[in-house]
Amino acid sequence: MKFSQNMPKQGSLLLSEPFILDPNFERSVVLLSEHNQTEGTTGFVLNHLSKTTLGEVIGEEKANHFPIFLGGPVEPNALFYIHRISDKLQSGDHIAEDIYWGGDFDRLILLIQEDLIQPHEVKFFAGYSGWEPDQLEEELNQNSWAVSHYLYSDLCFLSDGEDLWKRALIDMGPRYAHIANFPKAPYLN
Numbered sequence: 488m489k490f491s492q493n494m495p496k497q498g499s500l501l502l503s504e505p506f507i508l509d510p511n512f513e514r515s516v517v518l519l520s521e522h523n524q525t526e527g528t529t530g531f532v533l534n535h536l537s538k539t540t541l542g543e544v545i546g547e548e549k550a551n552h553f554p555i556f557l558g559g560p561v562e563p564n565a566l567f568y569i570h571r572i573s574d575k576l577q578s579g580d581h582i583a584e585d586i587y588w589g590g591d592f593d594r595l596i597l598l599i600q601e602d603l604i605q606p607h608e609v610k611f612f613a614g615y616s617g618w619e620p621d622q623l624e625e626e627l628n629q630n631s632w633a634v635s636h637y638l639y640s641d642l643c644f645l646s647d648g649e650d651l652w653k654r655a656l657i658d659m660g661p662r663y664a665h666i667a668n669f670p671k672a673p674y675l676n
Contacts, residue, residue, distance in 0.1 A: 493634040495623060497522050498583025500635040500642075501530065502655050505669040507631055511560045514652045517616050518569065518643055520580075520588045528618040531558040531569060533610070534648035541599075541611050550599050554646060558612025568595070570609040571640050586640050607644050635659050 495501065501517040512532070519530040535557040542551030544566065558567055570576060571585045575598055579587030598604045618626070626632055637658050645651045653667040 493636060495519055495522050495528065495627070495634050496636070498586070498636075498638055500533075500638060500655055501623075502633045502635060502652065502659070502663075504631055504633070505666055511557075511616075512631075514649065516652050516655045517559070518582065518586070518638075520569070520582050520615075522623075523620075525620055527620050528623045529561075530616045531567065531610075531612045532556065532616060533643055534645070534651040536646065536648055537613055539613070545596065547596065547600065549602065550596070553599065553606050553609065553611060555611045555613050558614045559616030561615050561617040563614035565614060567612045567615055568609055569612075569643065570595075571644070572598075572604060572608045575603060583638055584640050586638075586643060606646070610644055633659065633663060 497519055499519045499522070501519065503512045503515040505514065507513060515535065516533045517530040518533055519528060521529045533556065537555045537557050539555045540551045541553035541555060542548055544555065567589065569582065569586055569588050570579060570590065571587065573579045573587045573590070576590045576594055578590030578594070580589055582588050595604070595609070627634065635655060635658070642651065642655060656663045656667040
């Protein structure tokens with residue numbers, strides 16, 4: 488199967504091909520938070536839900552309804568987040584549209600404690616995904632990823648992993664829509 492050869496950029500989505508062998512990226516949608524030809528690429532897997540909540544990590548009961556996603560295999564014990572509340576948080580690095588990365592974590596926790604932020608406004612990750620310079624381009628040449636420049640923040644903040652991957656593929660148009668229904672294990676059919 489030949490995936491798109493669109494060039495990635497900050498704010499792009501990477502969609503894994505349906506039969507990728509790396510379990511870190513099986514049916515993954517990765518939001519690229521940085522892409523630089525000389526320094527490499529970083530991003531977060533948007534659709535691999537962990538079994539842990541933010542409340543369990545920080546010991547705050549009001550944060551129990553904020554799930555943590557597995558952002559990638561790099562620094563899996565570190566916590567990262569994207570959000571669309573830069574006005575409330577008064578910080579964060581702009582990725583694309585109304586999506587920001589990081590910011591004042593203490594203020595974020597305070598806003599959660601005061602019930603001023605909802606889970607559809609912020610997404611937490613254990614770890615991140617990273618590529619050395621030219622590594623991602625090599626993976627694109629091997630057709631491991633499709634690159635989508637069609638980004639809207641509601642998609643990034645969905646919590647249903649399988650649905651997010653399928654919706655992102657369908658949003659890329661008819662050329663990719665049929666891939667969304669490929670079985671995970673075709674040899675079982």
